[in-house]
Amino acid sequence: MAESVAEQNRPVSVRFSDATLDYHDRRVWTDLSLEFQEPSFVAILGPNGSGKTSLLRVILGLTPLSGGTVEVLGEAPRRGNPGIGYVPQHQSFDQDLPLRGRDLVQLGIDGHRWGIGRPSAAARRQVSEVIEAVEATAYADAPIGRLSGGEQQRLRIAQAIVGDPRLLLCDEPLASLDLHHQQEITDLIGGWQKRTGRTVLFVTHDVNPILSMVDRVLFVVNGRWAAGTPDEVLTSERMSDLYGSHVDVIRVHGRVLVVSDSTGSGFELEEPHHLPEIHAGGGPGGGSGSGTGSRIEP
């Protein structure tokens, strides 16, 4: 940990302090205290329904915390913070929608402003440059609904980075892409992060496609969480502690598999999609390992 001195001077991208989020009557996660400094590539992992997307919504200023505080790029979260870029889960556009990739990227610059808005020559050049940077020039003028999933996702990344954000939030950007396109999109986001030295928060249910570029991991399960480097967090001990039952973390051919006795499946553990009740105690099993950094509520 020789880097600890240097770390002190790095700007903080996101800082949670005792943050708690309830959704209706359920506690999504609790006492989240951590910070991510610039530059970092953070994987946010956990089963479905564990509040990964909610975490992004809190950072975007769309969902208020139920308790504690969060600081985003040095200030309280606010809607439409221009320092944040956002890549949503892949959703196809309608085939006949009159919209080109170029128009989608343009909306990333000024789509939130009032008025009709004819883009200036400078804005148009900016759009062309970012499309070139994600290597989407060949199809940027085609109707976006006729492009493949991978091509559409490239343009979405262009849209997210065109405003030169300090913080890039990606919500399952690889979902519904085949392995080849997953790799391309991963390289694109990872390359941008390395080149610019900014922070990426990457929500995913499978860490493997991005494992080589991740330097921090936040793992959320049933209201509990663990954070650290992949080697610190993705261990049998830590994961068993977090899940509250015996879990093996296996590394094969450079891939990480989290395997539990009960499911026998790989990383994409088919967790029951329930969230812990507020008064239900500390989740399944007798996990008591708060000493490892994961906190157990209540």
Add this chain to the structure above:
Amino acid sequence: MDQLIRLLGYAFVQNAIAAGIVIAIVSGIVSRFVVARNMAFAVHALAELGFTGAAGAILLGTSPEIGLLVGTTITAMFIGALGVRVRERDAVVGVVLAFGLGLGVLFITLYPHYASEALNILFGTITGVSISDVLLLLAIGVVTLVAMAVVYRPLTFATVDPEVAEARGVPVRALAVVFLLIMAAAVAEAVQIIGVLLILTLLITPGASAERLTARPGRATVYSVAIALVCVLGGILLALITNVAVSVFVTSLSFVIYLGARFVVGPTLLGREQRRRDVGAGGEGAAAAS
């Protein structure tokens, strides 16, 4: 032809044409968003409850045009308050539509005379508009166009890409309500020409046809307005010559234009846009477009 020129000299014809131009511009722009946001059913409900408003106004002895606007606006507020999410919207529209139309029937029943004005609302009456009607239509039209100009860009963002729009701070929910109110005004306008029952011919067809002609959003809006103008003005002129109701020609023209856009002109125009792109991109884009 001489007959037509003579007709154009009459004040009622000039009024009709002036009103038609305003209505066509409003309809052309609004229909782009009606199509993109899948709101055909809501348009229909607004029109039918506009009829209820007009019938209520006739019963009370006030202006049916104002009653129409009040009816569509109240309906828009109901739909906006009860169901903005797509999933619940159609159900809410159906619920409000059924009840409101029932009220309309009641108003007509209570009216002691033969309600010819109510029938006009159902089928359209453009050649009957007076100069004061034109001024009213013009005022509503200008307000609608100004509102549309203010929200145009964020509404486009919220329509084509709602998740990212929300993340970028666009008030997606509020815009949905604002657009319902804009639709209410547009429907109240368009009903004057084509009537309640044929409303979709002006608030769906121009936008749906324009989508077939270009992949560029701005250009699609321009095309949509042009198509609405052709339908409305062509319909009025043909009606003057033949003495058949305006709505017959507006619906026929818009239908023919849609078919032409979809099967004849559209493929050529879209193809030309693509080809120019392929020249620029060294042919690589051809595979992407297929």
